[in-house]
Amino acid sequence: MFEIFAVAIAVIALIVARKAMDQAATLKSRLDALEASGWRASPIPPPLAPAQEAEPATTPEIPATTIAAEPETPFHETAPSIADDAASAVPTTPPPLPPAAPGFEERVGTRWVVWLGGLTLALGGFFMVRYSIDAGLLGPGVRTLLGGAFASALLAAGEWTRRKESTSSVAALPIANIPAVLTAAGTAVAFGTAYAAYALYDFLAPASAFILLGLVALGTLAAALLHGPMLAGLGIVAAFGTPLLVSSEKPDFWALYIYLAVVTAASFGLARARLWSWLAVTTVVLALIWILPVLKFDPPDVGPYAFHAIAGFTLAALLVVCGFLFGPSNENDNVEWVSSGSLAAYLFGAMLIVLASFHASAAIVVFAILTAATLLVAWRAPSTTAAVAPAAAFVGLVFLVWAVRVNPDMLVWPGGPLPGIGPSPTDESVSLHLTVAALFAVAFGSAGFLAQGRNSNALVPVIWSASGVFTPLALLIALYARIAHLDRSIPFAILAVGLAILFAAATEILSKRDARPGLVSSTALFATGTLAALALALTFALDKGWLTIALALTSAGAAWVSTQRPIPFLRVLSSILAAIVVLRVGYEPRIVGEAVGTTPIFNWLLWGYGIPALSFWTASVFLRRRGDDAPLRSVEAAAILFTVLLVFLEIRHAMNGGNVYRDTAGLTETALQVCAALAMAIGLERLRLRSGSIVHNVSAILLTLFAGAATLFGLFFLDNPAIWHIEINGEFINELLLGYAAPAILALLLSYAVAGRRHAAYGNTLAAGALILALSYISLEIRRFYQGPVLSRGGTPDIEQYTYSIAWLGFGVLLLVIGIWANSQRARLASAVVIALTIGKVFLIDLSTLTGVYRALSFMGLGLVLVAIGWFYQKVLFRREAASATPVTST
Template identity: 65%
Template sequence: VFSAVWMAPGIDNVATFAPHAFHMIAGFALAAIMVVAGFMFGPTAEPGRIERVSSFSLDVFLAGAMVLVLTNNHADASLIVFALLVAATFVIAWRTDSAVGAIGAAALFVFVVFAEWAVRANPDLAVVAGGPLPGIGTRADDGSISMHLIAAAGFGAAFGAAGFLAQGRSIGAIVPVVWAAAGVFTPLALLVALYARIAHLDRSIPFAIIAIAVAAAFAAITEVLTRREARPGQMIATALYATGTLAALALAFTFALEKGWLTIALALMSLGTAWISMKRPIPFLRSLAAILAGIVVLRIGYEPRIAGNDLGTTPIFNWLLLGYGIPAASFWLGSYFLRKRGDDAPLRSVEAAAILFTVLLAFTEIRHYINNGNIYRTSATLIEFGLQVCVALAMAIGLERLRMRTNSIIHNIGALLLTWFAGLAILFGLFFMENPAIWRIEIAGKFINPLILGYAIPAILALLLSYAVAGRRAAAYANTIAAGALVLALAYITLEIRRLYHGPFLDSSRTFDAEQYTYSVAWLVFGVVLLGIGLLLPSQRARLASAVMIAITVLKVFLIDMSNLTGAYRAFSFIGLGLVLVAIGWLYQRILFRQTKTPPAHPAA
């Protein structure tokens, strides 16, 4: 501590560089000889154990050398002093495990030196409201770029090689883990710092190639460690190198790609991580796959358009298809790989991401198509609401089928959420906000019109969903969905009739006698069709829906037609209803008589 305090005065004075450098080298040497346990004249060290005093005594002088580099504007001489102390730390830590903690500090100090070098030469990286930070910018006495490149290459190679070669040398688990962590962190950190300094955060194929080479080296180390016999700390070290492999690939994609390609690359990395975790049971890889999926989710949260203003107006085949479709497929396949080794939090996270991206793919494509490329438009239309309801119901059906095979809680929750969304969209969107009978909304086309998307197809999908959940969820849940299908079908029939009588705008308060009579006939026919379906399948739910429709028609005839219709329409309304009710009663009597008829007894042989 006193040595560190003694180094501080005048350390930023170029004229006192030599005394400070000598003080640091001499102090480091004395600490190594006299203090570090298990090295030279230090106390006896315990094998496989990192000793705090030994590591801290070296860290003090390493920190001083780092400050010397920073305060001397990265002069070549200061960088050489720093490199010598880091190299000496390698030698000491290689000889005795007690000083391995200094390796972690050395890795951090190396990153600080090169990160500060990158920032000080790029004013854009350190600008505040009042202008650049003091001291930012190039100086005449800066160290040469070639010197820094040589030093960075040396540090990266030294840390990477030592991290691998140190595996299996110690009887303690923490020692190889520290070596591996430093061996993974330092090359990647240096690569990022050099990329920021030289490429100025722009696309750079050379840096992408270097990152791929680093990834290949880490992958080879991971494979070697996986094939070795189990040793202390080997599992964690293997996970660190596997993580480093994927991190290097992520950096390669970042260096080489732009727009939405980075999103796609990260999603494919999550898929690759899940596949590797299936082949190589390294626990952390499952978590890493989930972390990568989370990063992709955050990425689209920052910019849902994937490509920003370059999204364009081309429907379907645009950046949304790539930016959401490929990640969705990657997460679905990744969850399949992860499920092979159990159901845990990482699997559920990837499954949730798969559902989210599938839903967002459909919804954003719908908004993009309806709004001519502007997915941020605040208004919505009947067609958009109808398409979104159709998509939500179709996905809910798929998830209901899927959850029966996987027993996944995420698939279960996803199906419920999509069903609830569809229900709310139907209630507030189709029946209120975009109801053409309430608001002045144009319905173009007599038969092929938005009413099909808004009411007819959702009715069919809701019916299919009610059958998908029948017997698998509460009866009230399935019956509620079936009731929603009935209401949607009734709304479609009613609005279609109104379209035939009133033209493209249905918000008129006037109702013609022929129109009122047509409602009664259509509702009654709909009820009879439901009854026929219920008898042919047979389906109790269809027969119940038929009874409801016929009851509604009876109430309409007696409460509305009787007071509003005049002349022949009133007579035909009551006569037609009476004939249908008599026919239904006769049909039920025939069915019941056939069921209760006693079969003839067979004569005895």
């Protein structure tokens, strides 16, 4: 043992000696630097007597006129004239040297060793007790007394060192707080001794142990006033952990929560006295954890838990909330997050009690009281305004859970419950919930309106208005789901209209007020509430898919209101509503499910897509009046999307007997989709020239690409009657006319629509596609004429092969005539391409397959046509062009 002490003393001596050598070297280097700068130290004055006080150094007085004549300068800058005037009077003194940063050795010797020593003392006390138990040296009573004595000695040592330091004339150093460490070790030993007397030796009854441990924890918190935050942290953990150490078969929750109220009051008081926000937050978190036992009882006794929530909320309002009663001060109407979070946490606990008790009446009343208290405190202290938003969310969640819990069928049936399923809306809890809901709606709504203009911080009125709009709407939805079971309800529709009127009045009043912080955003929020309430009214009064229509109409309404009241948020709201409608149809494209029916065109798809499409087109017109921005583009995209979906789904519905989910498509359906896509692309090309919208531009391209892909993979491959067994009914009025001739004409028109307005390759590609479709139509019609309804079987007789050549050649001549008549170079080039294909066919196919008279006629006819074309180009086309190019001279 003595060898260990000798080694320890040697190590400490080495550390002290090394530290002294480092300090001497530092002082010497500083002195050398001062001497090198030319500074000479003045004689050292004799030390002052204990009763004497050093007089502050004085500087020669500077004339006031000199100071007044100089302009103001920032406090960290020096006026040149003052420095020049005083330079001769003030003696030169060296600038203060920055303090040297503590090194590793200093940190070890002044901080870490002390902390380690305190921990060692506490563990030493525990180990001594453990050793006495293992060796059987002392009885339980003596062990307990010795533990208490050791704890008392440590506490006394901590107090003695604190007082010695407070009376010392030595300035405080940035070192570890030795008194706090000793006191912390003493409280830890005392806590462990008291717990051992209860748990190990049965010297204390549970109630006595609980009281004793609580007193130790509270004493630790009290000592933290003198010894700092480390002791406070130890005390708060011990105080809230005491109930876990002392257990009972029949727990008394009233005693538990009264004790926790005392601990919370002590902790909040300490946090307020020392302005330790971390201590307040820790206390709130630990107190909220003690709400969790309520979740284990089904249903619980609400009283103790309600007392815990009310007591904690009250103490937080009194001591933690800035700018309210005894809390810290708050300036400039700032929102303080610790203050807001404290109230919101206890309100969250009250909500848990309501949910765990299955909406017991007492729990609802307590929750309502704390919610009202939150509004009152936030009204008085702007620092807690951020608690209003979670309060509104908790209210909505409580009533939503109430509605769903008693209507579990709503979770199964998307369209609402079946008739007769679900509880009666007249049970005894409904009246209480209706009363509380009405009070909440009035409180939040009126406060959200009246709070406007009361604060200089823009965030405060925005939070109030958002909560004032959200809460009445959420409550109305929850009550509708609970009482009306998501079915039609004219009374609820009337309530929604009344709410919309109130919100509209608030919007109108606020829009006429002078500019104040947050007023624009708050006005926009009330306008949003107006439109949302109208949408709910339509939902309550109408069936199923009308909700989609109502939201789309609301989007158009928001866009129109934005033209009357220039509130930027209304534009965003219009786009948000459009996005919601898009998501809605993504969930169920048929809008109303099986109720869409089988009637072509005039079915629910027409209303479910047509009215929203019209609404979004109207909204885009309103939004474009005030500029091109992201909300406008979103609404334009929604308008185009719904227009395209309306056309495509109506085609699919009509072609498949109402089954839009069929996984295959036929030639007619594909042809209609291609024609529709090309027609809409033409319309968008025309529209983009007037609007200049990038959405119209991109959408036209996308529709064209879709038509091209559907033509390539659908018309030319998957649905090609020349490849697959597809019956073509009708000689000339048949699917071929719709699938190939009509797309050819539309593609040609689209190529002319983009001529000169897009890249030349884009228009030429469309013209080439039109030419290919036209040739395909001619060829397939010839095949239909010779082979009958099924084109994919049978051979190709000479007369059919010869007819292809004659038809292609005639088509080329027709294109040439059109090109000359319309003076279109593109038509003449198309004619050249068709004739070249005909020449290739004659020499490559007809020469090898045709026999007899058909081979001769094929070549003779081709030759005559080629000669005629050459003569026409020489004598008519180029002669006319040359004549027109020759300048006219007058004689």
